[in-house]
Amino acid sequence: MIFEAFRKFRVERPDAPAFLVASGDRYVPISWKQFTDDIAAVVWAIGKYCPRAKIGILGENSYQWIVAHAACLLSGSCAVPIDVNLSADEICERLAFVDAKTLAHSSLHGDKALEVARRMPNILRVGFSSLAADSFMEGGHTDEAFALWDGLGPRRIEEDGSPAVATMVFTSxxxxxxxxxxxxxxxxxxxxxxGSKVLPMGPSERSLMLLPLHHIFGIAATYLMLVNGVALGVCPDFRRIYDAVNRFRxxxxxxxxxLADILAAKCEQxxxxxxKWVLVGGAPISPRTDDRLAxxxxxxxxxxxxxxxxxxxSLAPLGEPSRHGSAGKVSPLSSxxxxxxxxxELMVRGPNVMLRYHRAPEETAKVLSPDGWFKTGxxxxIDADGYVWIMGRAKRTIVLSSGKKIAPEELEGxxxxxxxxxxxxxxxxAESRTVTAEIFADIPESxxxxxxxxxxxxxxxxxxxKRVVVRGAPFPRTSSGKIRLPTMPPPKPRQRGHNALPVPVPRGWWLALALLAVVALALVVIAVCFIVHLSAGVE
Structure with a gap:
């Protein structure tokens, strides 16, 4: 589907923009012909230097990053996106873990790639620009690349008969x-x-890639837009999201x-x-941000x-009324x-589900059943109309000693x-039946x-x-923007940077307690009088 669409646009719309790349204060178009030529160039280079290998891709969001990833898919290699925020040590660990033979990188992260290569002398380090430049010196190879795709059927199957791994993406x-x-x-x-079935889009529209490309949401959204012919811009700096959206229109x-929170605040100002619209995934959007954007x-x-x-x-269809609080509608694909x-627990089965966790059979068995059902956790x-409603993570569910269950996500919302x-x-x-909220706010503690x-x-x-801890700084986040959840209970009161606040008991409870005390005192008085009366009778 992906490369069939690319080839179609190359033939039918060769001069139309596939990408619009920022250059100073303007955006320079890259045509479908140029885009497919660039992919073919990297496919040729992969075939020459590292055929059918696992290839790490290290770089900020860029046109060259997408070309490198697409070339890996087209060549039958396995793309392994690497988070640019990782240290050189962490990158080495991941590359060794997946047995990568090559690291393709942007010039911006050349120093880090050089350090990785110094520690891993057997890995081939190649800059994005070098891949394309080397192949173009040999002449054009676009026809060869797409001919390779036509004959790739057998190469999509491993020796054991299982489907070939196209990309390996690390969880957040x-x-x-x-x-x-x-x-x-x-x-x-x-x-x-x-996505093409429920989110109508086409060549007359333009969009920006604002998601980190080392995460699957960013990768999948990129190919969704490209197969529909959308002119795609790339935002390398997420801190300037508003400027990019407004300038790119x-x-x-x-x-x-x-990112939705940042965009809402900037757009209000x-x-x-x-x-016209945004699709938010990866985690629930806060009702307040939803309302601000609306x-x-x-x-x-x-x-x-x-x-x-x-x-x-699951995706919310563009052509149906919004269902606030839902997580979209189940996939329209019968597969x-x-x-x-x-x-x-929500479960999903189909061609979209991973093959396995790399080198982790026990962890795979915990989440993937023998008949292909993936346990989401x-x-x-799912309501009668097919809309999905998330109540919370199974692992995060608080089970009190009384047996009652609490979904933290409900209270957080x-x-x-x-x-x-x-x-x-x-x-x-569980034992103390204490529910704690750790909060970061821009209002006074009171x-x-x-x-x-x-x-x-x-x-x-x-x-x-029952207990509140007010943070002095935002929560640490993963590279995809999700809050990194604590594995230990929140810090004790009055630790540096935090202030534990007792939650006030509602006024009605004080009245109830006072009445109970009066009743208890009256019962004591009656009991004493009764005992005195009995004692007098005995005498």
Whole structure:
């Protein structure tokens, strides 16, 4: 599907822009002919230097990054995206873990790549520009590259008969060590196909790649837009998201919640031009950010998925009314099945699901059944119309000693709807039945305490937050923008940088306690009088 679309655009629209690349204050178009020529050049270089190898890709979001990844897919090699925020030591560990033979890198991260090569002398280090330049010295090879694709069928199958791994993407690791999910070309194409059915887009539109390309959401969204002929811009600096969106005049964008928050704040201050809708995935968007974007005339669509499911397998259709709070609608593809298990866990099966975790058979067996069902780890439901509603992570569910269960995400959502509360993480201790909220806010501590008390009044007693820890700084986040969840209980009160606040007992409880005390005292008086009376009778 992907390269068939590329070849079609090369033939039918050779001079139309596939990309618009920032150059100073303007965007320079790169035609479909140039794009496919560049892919073919890198395919030729891969065939010459590292055929059918695992190739690490290290670089900021860029046109060259996408060319390198597409060339890996077309050549039958395995692309291994590397997070640019990793240290040289961590990059070496990942490359060794996947047995990568080559590291392709951008010039911006050349020094880090050089350090990696110094520590791993057997790895081939190649700059993005060197790949293309070397091949062009030998002449054009576009026809050869696409002929290779036509004959690639047998090469998509490993010797054991299993599908070949097209790309290996590491999970974000919010609560566990990141794992390498092995994904096939069919998995990437599954998202492109399903997205094309529910998100109408075409050559008359333009969009910006604002997601990190070393995550599957960014990769899958890129190919979705390209197979539909959308003119694609690339934003290498996520801190300047508003400037990029406004200057580029994007019609739509794919975001994670952290970027949606930034965009909403900037658009409120300075306005926005042209942006019609955004699709937010990777984590739930806060109701407040949803409302802020909607007030600006920007429709917010949601989706749900994981690295292991090749990005989103539920998407909110553009042509249907919004279902606020939902995680989109189950995939329109008959090949992708979604269900809820007996214990309430969402499960998915289809070509979009990973083959396995790399070199982790025990971990794979925990999440992937023999008949292909992937356990998402999320508790949820699917309504009669096919919309998915996420209740929370199974691993995060707080089970009290009384047997009652609490979904932290529910309480976090209520807290985030309070003005001034920017981030919140809820945890619990089963034995003490204590629910704790750790909060980062831009309002005084007294107002935080009042907001928590207001939330508590709307909750059953067992769900109420008993302890609050106010952070002095935002939570640490993963490279995809998700809050890195604590593996230990929140810090004790009065630690440096935190202030533990007692949550006030609602006024009605004081009255109830006073009445109970009066009744107890009256019963004691009656009992004493009765005993005295009996004693007098005996005498």
């Amino acid at each position: 690791g919010t609560t566990t060590v990141p794992r390498g999910a092995e994904l096939t070309l069919a998995a990437i194409e599954s998202f492109a196909e399903s 994007a019609d739509f964008a794919f975001l994670v919640p952290a 300075h306005g926005v031009r042209g942006l 007030a600006l005339g920007i429709r917010v669509l949601t989706g749900y998925g994981l690295t292991e499911s090749s990005a989103l397998f 992708v099945e979604t269900k809820v298990s007996e214990n309430g 999320d508790i949820g439901r 209520l807290l985030l709807s309070c003005p001034g509360i920017l981030e919140a993480v809820v945890t619990g201790e 107002e935080v305490r009042g907001a928590v008390a207001a939330v508590n009044r709307s909750l059953p007693i067992y769900k109420r937050i």
